[in-house]
Amino acid sequence: MYSPNQKPFFSSTTYIVLDALFVIFSALYLMGDADHMDNFLKYVKAVPVWILVVQLIPLRDIHRHITTIIVGLLFGSVGDMFLLWGDNFICFALGALSFLVGHIFYVTAMVHIAEDLA
Amino acid sequence: MENVLKTYPLYIIIWLLLVMFSFFSISTLNSNLSGTDPIRYVLDLYGTILVLLTMGGFFFFFTGRTVSDSSYWAGLLFMFGSLVFFFSDNFLAHGKYNDTYKHRVTASTNAYFIMITYYAAQFMIGKGAYFVAVHFREA
Numbered sequence: 001m002y003s004p005n006q007k008p009f010f011s012s013t014t015y016i017v018l019d020a021l022f023v024i025f026s027a028l029y030l031m032g033d034a035d036h037m038d039n040f041l042k043y044v045k046a047v048p049v050w051i052l053v054v055q056l057i058p059l060r061d062i063h064r065h066i067t068t069i070i071v072g073l074l075f076g077s078v079g080d081m082f083l084l085w086g087d088n089f090i091c092f093a094l095g096a097l098s099f100l101v102g103h104i105f106y107v108t109a110m111v112h113i114a115e116d117l118a
Numbered sequence: 119m120e121n122v123l124k125t126y127p128l129y130i131i132i133w134l135l136l137v138m139f140s141f142f143s144i145s146t147l148n149s150n151l152s153g154t155d156p157i158r159y160v161l162d163l164y165g166t167i168l169v170l171l172t173m174g175g176f177f178f179f180f181t182g183r184t185v186s187d188s189s190y191w192a193g194l195l196f197m198f199g200s201l202v203f204f205f206s207d208n209f210l211a212h213g214k215y216n217d218t219y220k221h222r223v224t225a226s227t228n229a230y231f232i233m234i235t236y237y238a239a240q241f242m243i244g245k246g247a248y249f250v251a252v253h254f255r256e257a
Binding site for chain 2: 006009022026029030048049052053055056059062063065066069070072073076089092093096097099100103104106107109110111113114115116117118
């Protein structure tokens, strides 16, 4: 699945460790009380997305739209934080807006990369 | 885009199904909101972008699946990632604004649905980008 240890890629072991961390932090967040997230585990909500960003940052020069996907991921994590901060209209709307902008970045990246593939 | 539409009628069928489901989903949500609630506009806009995202994933898969192994994996991951995002955001919206759904699915269970699908979607889109890098590095 993973490419050989060639720059700018990390080593296969690093990807496996980062993916394991992704799963661990996702599980940690899910282990918190999902209904009343008032314990410290809620603060790890965005960490799995940051781990994906760390994996993609060295690859951003290979194709310009990998950066677009990184920006989409970051908007997703900003949306996470807004939804985490409060259960009111403003936080929900700002969270939704962040996810919306993230989705627009994803669509832009997918369509442009697909055009470059064709 | 034109070539994809001509070559893959399945793409049009999937698009129609997604649009139909989105209309159903958003109209169900709107029926639970008052006529002046500003969240209606957020949901309408969000639903439209969500369909575009999902179709972007399918478009990528249909375009790039035969180009290389890496582009095939990237397409598969983008396609399923965006589809899972579609469901994740629907869980979120219905859990918040659909009274019938809230009676059937507890907030706690729905929170798990939302977050498991959300993390899975982000992971697949992130890994899709990784395979894009592998493809263009090899090319």
